Amino acid sequence: MVKNFPVLETLSFTGLNIAKIQPNAFQNVPKLKELSLAVNNLREIPKGSFNNLPSLEIIYLSANQISYVEGNAFAEMLNLKAVHLDRNEIAAISGNWFTSSPRVNLIDLKFNLITKITKTDFKDITSKHLNPISIFLNKNLISEIDALDFDVANPVNIHLEGNRLSRFSNIFHKLQERSKLYLNENEISCVPDDVLETLRNTTKELYLFNNPITCNCIRRINEVLEYDIYDNDQFYYSSTCNCLLGNSGNSC
Numbered sequence: 001m002v003k004n005f006p007v008l009e010t011l012s013f014t015g016l017n018i019a020k021i022q023p024n025a026f027q028n029v030p031k032l033k034e035l036s037l038a039v040n041n042l043r044e045i046p047k048g049s050f051n052n053l054p055s056l057e058i059i060y061l062s063a064n065q066i067s068y069v070e071g072n073a074f075a076e077m078l079n080l081k082a083v084h085l086d087r088n089e090i091a092a093i094s095g096n097w098f099t100s101s102p103r104v105n106l107i108d109l110k111f112n113l114i115t116k117i118t119k120t121d122f123k124d125i126t127s128k129h130l131n132p133i134s135i136f137l138n139k140n141l142i143s144e145i146d147a148l149d150f151d152v153a154n155p156v157n158i159h160l161e162g163n164r165l166s167r168f169s170n171i172f173h174k175l176q177e178r179s180k181l182y183l184n185e186n187e188i189s190c191v192p193d194d195v196l197e198t199l200r201n202t203t204k205e206l207y208l209f210n211n212p213i214t215c216n217c218i219r220r221i222n223e224v225l226e227y228d229i230y231d232n233d234q235f236y237y238s239s240t241c242n243c244l245l246g247n248s249g250n251s252c
Helices: 169-174 193-199 215-225
Strands: 010-012 034-036 058-060 082-084 106-108 133-136 156-159 180-182 205-211 235-239
Touching: 169 193, 193 215, 215 235
Parallel strands: 010 034, 034 058, 058 082, 082 106, 106 133, 133 156, 156 180, 180 205, 205 235
Antiparallel strands: none
């Protein structure tokens, strides 16, 4: 369908009711860097969908009905940097979507149906760049997350805002230095002592705004860290509990 555009760099098929990508649909578009197939009716992304696109850097697949991404769907794409799969119906991640695609540094999976992140889900992410790797998993249904295997030395910024997590220490400890973990608006009631101790001697950043952190836990945080929450630049939190003495609002 798309062939013989030797100088084309940007291509958009947005909102055209496209339901399927045939293998080898793109031929002789060697300079294409940005491709948008957002807001269509795609239900799956088969392996080979993006063959013959050696220069491709960004793929937009947002706001489709995608529930299945085949293994190696984005494999061996040497210049690929960003894949946007937000606002779809994906329930699980495969650990081999990005095999031999060494420049990927942004994966957007916001607003899907993912319930669990397993240890190997991002094992295929490697790195031939120095930039942080950003993974967006906001607004899914995630209630469980394993200590992830990343085969990179890069910082990894993981966005898990608006999920159902109550525990997180395993993933926090596994992240490289200078990484950022965003856990705002989850179901976290306390920060374990092992995480608090790590925060005393790390360059990682932890964000826990709008969680039901208990009053006892807040006291423990201040006791272990020995500083006011506004005096640091690594740990940020706020509680939905009302811990002010004498206040008749919601307390924990």
